[in-house]
């Protein structure tokens with residue numbers, strides 16, 4: 001069984017348990033339900049920013065524990081003060097060591113677009129995302145049929161959430177893009193061997209729909225890579241492990257942004 005199949009099977013159980021524990025009616029009472037969302041699309045296009053989506057990621061299937069000593073309040077503020085355009089918060093516990101409270105804390109302390117990074121297979125998780133204070137949700141093409149992808153994306157838009165579609169292949173771009181997608185992300189991580197290479201983003205760029213905001217995800221560790229990808233036309237760059245792996249992830253974010261800026265002078 002692939003890692004994605006393992007995660008998705010596990011999610012089915014978690015979603016059922018959560019539905020029993022916190023029914024939709026309860027989630028709808030969250031103070032975030034009627035709050036004005038912050039557009040990730042717009043922040044990624046801002047000329048005064050570089051387009052970094054800085055991720056809070058304690059562990060991963062590929063690396064095990066990366067950094068479990070973080071304080072989410074401090075780190076999220078530090079990422080934004082370092083010049084990040086948006087935050088990505090992993091809310092999966094079993095495989096990534098995250099939790100919904102992480103996103104709620106990030107929301108409470110930052111005026112910035114926040115992505116709920118999780119493995120979405122059910123409308124219930126989108127309601128959860130809204131109740132946590134997220135602005136954007138992730139749909140992973142490899143986890144969903146095109147029909148389910150479209151209906152989840154439509155449901156999210158009805159909740160005034162933006163939708164990031166993650167693809168890894170040209171086939172997924174063609175089969176899963178639909179009218180409800182705001183941002184398309186090319187994943188550079190091969191989920192069979194976990195190797196990352198930004199060549200995937202370079203190769204697929206020409207096939208991405210022109211009208212969508214475009215991001216490159218995974219395996220980015222240098223300002224020069226951001227420059228290469230920006231020169232091709234990417235608007236955003238999702239970076240987790242590289243920042244989290246360092247003593248001060250917020251500082252690592254600032255250094256990478258400075259590194260990028262030194263190359264465009």
Ligand SMILES: O=C(O)c1ccccc1NCC(=O)[C@H](O)[C@H](O)COP(=O)(O)O
Nearest residue numbers: 060061062217218219238239240241242
């Ligand atoms: O990171 C993993 O090992 C992983 C394994 C299986 C499914 C998803 C996985 N990562 C989720 C992500 O999308 C990344 O956290 C994100 O793109 C940032 O990647 P990186 O900068 O390489 O940590």
